[in-house]
Amino acid sequence: MILTGQVLDSSNKPLETAIVYVSDSKGKPKGANSFTTDNLGRWTLNLNKSDYVTARLVGYKQTTVPVSAYKVIPAPPMSNVPPTNALVIKMQRDSSANLPEIGVSPTTSTTTTGTTMPEEKKKNWLKIGLIAGGGLLVLGTIIYFATKKK
Numbered sequence: 001m002i003l004t005g006q007v008l009d010s011s012n013k014p015l016e017t018a019i020v021y022v023s024d025s026k027g028k029p030k031g032a033n034s035f036t037t038d039n040l041g042r043w044t045l046n047l048n049k050s051d052y053v054t055a056r057l058v059g060y061k062q063t064t065v066p067v068s069a070y071k072v073i074p075a076p077p078m079s080n081v082p083p084t085n086a087l088v089i090k091m092q093r094d095s096s097a098n099l100p101e102i103g104v105s106p107t108t109s110t111t112t113t114g115t116t117m118p119e120e121k122k123k124n125w126l127k128i129g130l131i132a133g134g135g136l137l138v139l140g141t142i143i144y145f146a147t148k149k150k
Contacts, residue, residue, distance in 0.1 A: 001047065002044060003070055005042070005086055007043065007057070007088075007091060009090070015055075016038065019036055019055070020054070020089070021035070021054055021056075022047045023052045026064070033045055049068055059094060061092050061094045065089055070085050071087075
């Protein structure tokens with residue numbers, strides 16, 4: 001059966017980029033059938049009624065629910081739209097993940113705790129960026145002249 005659904009946080013806000021996949025009751029994947037949620041937390045999978053669905057997202061606890069928990073959403077009256085099978089997965093924040101929020105600007109980098117990146121690290125990141133940018137420029141030039149000769 002084809003099952004659609006939505007991944008939400010504890011305050012019913014959609015969670016974008018969560019990985020949703022067919023699993024066993026412990027969350028172990030069954031096959032390669034998976035889906036990444038869109039900006040509204042929506043997903044669609046082809047599965048069996050005896051399967052489980054697991055959602056994973058960094059900063060949230062992995063959540064596994066039985067497919068049998070789905071609800072049939074009736075079609076709107078007087079429409080040609082068939083009923084839809086839908087399953088909502090609610091995820092809780094994982095307080096043990098300990099992921100700091102990081103802000104980056106061209107002049108300084110700070111974390112939410114207010115600590116500033118040391119000048120030496122900033123210079124190293126700038127060097128890495130310049131080297132990578134220079135490498136891309138050289139690669140682009142080589143490709144340009146290689147295709148121009150033909």
